[in-house]
Amino acid sequence: MENNEYIKVNVMFFGDLRNLTGTRQKEFIMKKGFKLSDLLILLEQEYHFSFKKYIEENKGIRILINGQEYERMGGINALLGDEFTVVFFPPLFGG
């Protein structure tokens, strides 16, 4: 993104959250310096339910930030950057 004040973050939903939001993927423009916690508030405004509460109630839900577990990126205070991808998906398996 050219504008230094804002960043573009791509958000993807899988599983139950895809059903709840009716969305597979959406881009969000937000202020530089925004954290994951700020994104959750944005998502709450967009989809009209509390993402923070959803995550607390649904153990095992994973949030990947650029492919890395959000716990390793600073948890709920993980800093987001331009062109980041944030993915929400339920615990699943493959073999």
Added chain:
Amino acid sequence: MKLGGYKNSILRVNLSNYTYSIEPLNEKMILDFIGGRGFAIKLLYDELKPGIDPMSEQNKLIFVAGPLAGTNAQSFGRWKVFFKSPLTGTYFKSSGGGYLAAEMKFAGFDIIIIEGVSEKPVYLWIHDGKCEFKDATYLMGLDCDDTHTLIREELGDPRIRIACIGPAGENKVKISGIFSDRRAAARGGGGAVMGFKNLKAIAIRGHEKVEIADPEGFSEAVKAQIQMYKSNPAFEGFKARGTQIAEFTNLLGMFPTKNFREGVIEGWENIEGQEYDKYRVRKTGCHSCMLHCGNLSKVNYGKYKGAWSEGPEYESIWAFTGTISLPDVGLTIALDKLCDDLGLDTISTGSSIGFAYELYEKGIISKDDTGGLELVYGNDEPLVKLIKQIAYREGFGDILADGTREAAKKIGKGAEKYAIQVKGLELPAYDPRGAKSHGLNLLTSNIGADHNSGYAPQEIFNVPIPRPVDRFAVEGKGEITKFNQDLTAFLETGILCSFPPSMGMINAEVYGKLVSTVTGIKDFDDPEYIWLVGERIYNLERIFNVREGFGKKDDSFPSRLISEPLPSGPASGQIFEQYDLLKDYYKVRGWDLETGVPTKDKLKELGLDFALEYGK
């Protein structure tokens, strides 16, 4: 001692002289190895002389059902077949789902050992404690589905369970497997061994119950197991889709694409779980398992209209998408069924095709070599023909039929470095550069690159047992890999499916309760002992291979994985740090750092004194 769980019977069949005998289980073997995979490695170690040719009369096929098969404990219905692999030259274990293991127990057997070679095509009819040798001439050339149908008709019972080979096994293709009701013990060339023995199938039927030593205790243990399943966050999701979820490794950047050159397939959205929902006819499952993770899929439109399959599961999805860079659901269903019918391992088949596509791109092979097939990325036209060629050992398929390591040797011109395999077994659908413990297991597994020997849920699913990990980190991965490998080994004494432990749905405590109450052996109700048995099994398998000449030199990835960083995606820049990871692993294992051989001290510690001469 009076035991539950076990049938206390080994059926030993000699195909060379059409005789069989029945012998009891050895008490010491029961106590030291519990069952399943434990029994099999002890038998193979004792009965296979080192250095035998896997494609010779000396090789054996050992089918095993665990002590919990045939009971209502959950997910213990898997069967395993063990042999010396013609693909790798190692000890090999291959696993299938469905109903065969339960039927083996109902028929009265824990273990079926098949020795010798038949002069003419036969199948075994094993029923209620007896074994008959039946003429299989009319079955030769038939695919696996038809073989099941006709045997059931001949014997007049649709409930008979069968394990058979298809045309690929008959042609001794080294990437062929053994199939039972569309479930496959596919890897390692078990189909070729069975084909060499001129054994088309084994058919099993029985009516005995499996005795439970402590029925009340067992009932409580099963309740506890079910409770653990239901309270697991992955339970509902896994039941809904099984493993038709190719999106997750793409999101981690470790979905092997174009022969492990990339970690994300373009257009992966077209093969994600929600897409497979559109093709699902119904769920399918195995004996006594509430997960019902199988999927019957059907294509109703498009190029592959009419194709159907029980599957494809994750690996088979990858086998026909990432390998040729074409994300098409219909294609995966059609080719999964084709491989099942022909009796081929989809992982090795897909990987061999991907290998060939890269060679074609690089000009190492051309249309002259492929008989006119244009192996161009994104082109699915050659695939049906090429897969059939592999199964029937025709044309270029005959070169791929022995796996990529052998194919590369025959092709030459630098092809070797493009064979993505360890010890001859092609890597499955996980790029080691994206998850280092998962990769370390692929590197060190006793049967070659087998993801199920020590799957790393800590890295793939963020399961924090024994602790949370960073999938890219190198430090501490030896410990995690040993944990996963030993856990798998002890759970495979009961022959538990590998999916529940990978989601944290079972642990040593619950397993100990199940196996001690079904057998009546209180020693098994001790997690520390259970873990010891797991480590014992793992080390004996390693010693079997050491005896065959394997060592550190064979714990090695192709150069692509250790020196070429992934170029893009969420795991961009990652390589597999083989030297450091392997050193850490050997240290944690208590193996000699120079040779990768278990030390004598380690063998003594594990009660493997009989194998001391091979220790370091």
